[in-house]
Amino acid sequence: MGEHVHVRVWDGLSVSEGGELVEQSHCRCGATWSRSYRADDGPPEE
Numbered sequence: 185m186g187e188h189v190h191v192r193v194w195d196g197l198s199v200s201e202g203g204e205l206v207e208q209s210h211c212r213c214g215a216t217w218s219r220s221y222r223a224d225d226g227p228p229e230e
């Protein structure tokens with residue numbers, strides 16, 4: 185198989201039972217990503 189560059193398609197945000205924001209995206213090859221962070225922490229920032 186040749187190299188494949190994932191193209192992330194934004195699926196949107198949802199809120200988990202634990203109150204975390206979950207950001208989901210996928211590639212048409214079937215790969216998926218999810219990233220969660222606490223809503224009260226805001227976006228990661230140094």
Ligand SMILES: [Zn+2]
Pocket residue numbers: 188189190191211212213214215
């Ligand atoms: Zn892909």
